[in-house]
Amino acid sequence: MAIPLRALTAVALVLFASALAAAPLPVPSAPQLGARSWLLQDMHSGKVLAEKDIDRPVEPASITKIMTVYAVLHELRADNLKLTDLVTVSKKAWRMEGSRMFIEVGKQVSVEALLKGVIIQSGNDASVALAEHVAGDETTFAALMNRHAGRLGMTGTHFVNSTGLPDPEHLITARDIATLSRALIVEFPKYYAWFAEREMTFNGIKQHNRNRLLWRDKSVDGVKTGHTASAGYCLASSAERDGMRLIAVVLGADSEEARVQQSLSLLNYGFRFFETHRLYQAGETITEVRLWKGAQQTLPLGLASDDLWVTVSRGRYKQLQPGMEIERQISAPVTRGQEYGTLSVRLGDEVIATAPLVALQQVAEGGLWQQLSDTVRLWLE
DSSP: OOOOHHHHHHHHHHHHHHHHHHSOOOOOOOOOOSSSEEEEEETTTOOEEEEESTTSOBOOGGGGHHHHHHHHHHHHHTTSSOTTOEEEOOHHHHTOOSSOOOOOTTOEEEHHHHHHHHHTTOOHHHHHHHHHHHHSSHHHHHHHHHHHHHHTTOTTOBOSOSSOOOOTTOBBOHHHHHHHHHHHHHHOHHHHGGGGOOEEEETTEEEEOSOTHHHHOTTEEEEEEEEETTTEEEEEEEEEETTEEEEEEEEEESSHHHHHHHHHHHHHHHHHHEEEEEEEOBTOOOEEEEEESBSSSEEEEEBSSSOEEEEEETTOGGGEEEEEEEOSOEESOBOTTOEEEEEEEEETTEEEEEEEEEESSOBOBOOHHHHHHHHHHHHHO
8 A cells, every 4th residue: 555645754754853863963162262271171081172272381370289289199198298297387488478378487287287278278378388398498399390290291381389479480281280180180089179178267267269160060179270460360170070070271361250151161061062981991801812822812902001981072972983903913921911902992984092902911821732732723824
């Protein structure tokens, strides 16, 4: 029986509408801000989602103190100091201009209190007190900060103090700020929680966190503000929604309100139009390959030390296509961590992520019979 043309048309319209509904939304251009430079980056995958002049060295103002805290936390982890250690406040620390937690010269303050004074109140006095306690003086501490920056690959950064007070040689880039923020969050999650605290009380004085974004968006839990007349208003922020964490950096905004609104615009853009997934965990067996002349006949391959994350526009996750290139013949002995191939992830015609495939086990050579047997088999292949 023939189907009426009107019915066919209706079916076609329904199918067309379903296809449109299932199609991923095109990603619009990122917000254009009035700041000097900015960056939006997914923390797990490292993918940059929005940017302007992210490799341009600029004054960071108090965003510097992310590194001040990071360097001190490294000393804590190395057991070179403790949170309960008492720091004697020097005259230089007490006299510091700008934001302060109001420590008093000659008094002793714990490392924990000083860290919170740097993180929550952005105290210049607390920053100098910690720098002097860790390294002897602030200049030596700045050298330690630069060593950490070099280790993290912050190629556009140079520190000369622990506070971010203006100096023509004290510079950092938006990309480097994101790199540093990412390292802080990953390496020190326990202490990173302090960056979300909205207030602190010291010496009978209650002071509020200068990051007003903490009050605007409950998903925001850090990181640090900065402001001087020459640097403008700056903010490095991070937020987590449904397991996806983004880092936004806004440098040189015109006002405190502008840096908050511009940071929120970037974060909302990223969460709305992108999604991040962990495809493979480090140490997880991704594939097993034939192992020749070994004490066992198969070798598990996977990722060495870092999980593999990808960030894609929303709705395109199911279009990802993983692939592997592996050495054709792998023979024992095998060292754990030895590279034998490459894992790649494609989205359409673009390779969006790659990672080396390494041996997840150490395998010794097999017995004489196993080696002779496999040698013959390889000749016949």
